[in-house]
Amino acid sequence: MPDWQELVRQRLAGFELESDDSTEIVEELAGHLEDQYQSLLQDGVSEKSAIYCVLQNLDDSRDLKSKIESSREKELPMNSRVSQFWLPAFLTIFLAMSFLMFIEAVGFEPWVSATWGGPQGTLPAAVVYLPWLITLPFIGAFGAYLSGRAGARGWTVFSSVVFPTVPYLAFCLIGLPTAVILEGRIAHNITLPAFFVGFGVWVLLPAGALLAGGMPVHYFSRRALS
Amino acid sequence: MIASGIKRGTAELVVLSILQDGALHGYEIARRIEQETDGSLRFTLAALYPMLYRLEKQKWIRGTWETSVNGRRRRCYRLTPKGKQKIAPLRKEWSDLFAALHRLAGVSNA
Numbered sequence: 216m217p218d219w220q221e222l223v224r225q226r227l228a229g230f231e232l233e234s235d236d237s238t239e240i241v242e243e244l245a246g247h248l249e250d251q252y253q254s255l256l257q258d259g260v261s262e263k264s265a266i267y268c269v270l271q272n273l274d275d276s277r278d279l280k281s282k283i284e285s286s287r288e289k290e291l292p293m294n295s296r297v298s299q300f301w302l303p304a305f306l307t308i309f310l311a312m313s314f315l316m317f318i319e320a321v322g323f324e325p326w327v328s329a330t331w332g333g334p335q336g337t338l339p340a341a342v343v344y345l346p347w348l349i350t351l352p353f354i355g356a357f358g359a360y361l362s363g364r365a366g367a368r369g370w371t372v373f374s375s376v377v378f379p380t381v382p383y384l385a386f387c388l389i390g391l392p393t394a395v396i397l398e399g400r401i402a403h404n405i406t407l408p409a410f411f412v413g414f415g416v417w418v419l420l421p422a423g424a425l426l427a428g429g430m431p432v433h434y435f436s437r438r439a440l441s
Numbered sequence: 442m443i444a445s446g447i448k449r450g451t452a453e454l455v456v457l458s459i460l461q462d463g464a465l466h467g468y469e470i471a472r473r474i475e476q477e478t479d480g481s482l483r484f485t486l487a488a489l490y491p492m493l494y495r496l497e498k499q500k501w502i503r504g505t506w507e508t509s510v511n512g513r514r515r516r517c518y519r520l521t522p523k524g525k526q527k528i529a530p531l532r533k534e535w536s537d538l539f540a541a542l543h544r545l546a547g548v549s550n551a
Binding site: 239240243244246251282283 | 466467468469471472485486487490491492494495498506513514515516
């Protein structure tokens with residue numbers, strides 16, 4: 216009886232696979248050939264004819280090799296991660312920042328002079344901030360759509376949708392302890408209470424707005440798919 | 442004998458259906474397909490194993506090495522829960538196709 220493993224190894228020499236993979240494939244295919252050979256012998260076929268018949272399996276070994284290589288090719292782990300998370304995340308942050316800059320540059324500009332406290336002081340921020348906040352659900356919906364279309368679910372969609380708040384969150388996470396260490400302020404106007412206000416205004420509210428647009432899109436697109 | 446182009450399309454459903462009865466190794470899968478289709482469907486080495494590996498990559502089947510009583514190692518394939526879920530939609534797709542072919546070209550659903 217031929218050494219089936221050696222035969223398969225020779226025919227499939229130069230497998231572009233990891234060595235463990237390659238060894239297992241050779242063993243598996245050799246097992247198949249041996250089973251076929253034994254089966255033919257049991258059916259009364261002569262040894263010579265059985266070997267000839269079994270070897271026909273390896274006639275087009277180049278085709279076999281390329282098909283096996285392409286079927287065993289490992290997908291790059293980055294591919295799905297990029298399409299499901301990084302691409303939607305960076306698009307949402309890009310859009311959110313672009314809209315903020317756009318509103319600041321060409322949006323309605325308050326002519327009232329800012330004074331500390333009272334409605335006049337908060338108005339300049341509100342005319343930039345509120346329109347930006349209104350755009351966020353649409354940006355969140357877009358991010359959720361992209362992420363969901365790439366096959367993402369649950370936390371991946373959630374993270375890509377709220378990604379625009381990450382820089383602010385990082386600033387709070389770094390700035391807050393720094394402010395505590397530096398006795399309540401890291402600059403003349405950045406005091407400890409400002410961090411809590413900033414956390415709410417630049418992290419929690421935008422995250423809520425992004426999710427308000429993103430989660431319904433994700434929910435309905437999943438329902439449509441199922 | 443069915444042409445390879447048509448056979449390729451049916452292969453997933455054929456293998457998943459065969460594995461519904463239990464775990465089988467590659468040669469057994471090929472033999473069972475041939476027996477149960479009276480030789481109409483035959484899978485060569487180059488058709489069967491790449492497809493098994495693809496199905497495994499899609500996590501529809503799982504292959505595990507098992508040692509038989511005579512000490513030979515064989516890779517046995519069994520359906521995963523994901524693969525079991527896949528059978529019904531595939532059957533429906535094929536059934537719809539046969540119905541469409543029947544309407545269009547008088548091909549009856551076997």
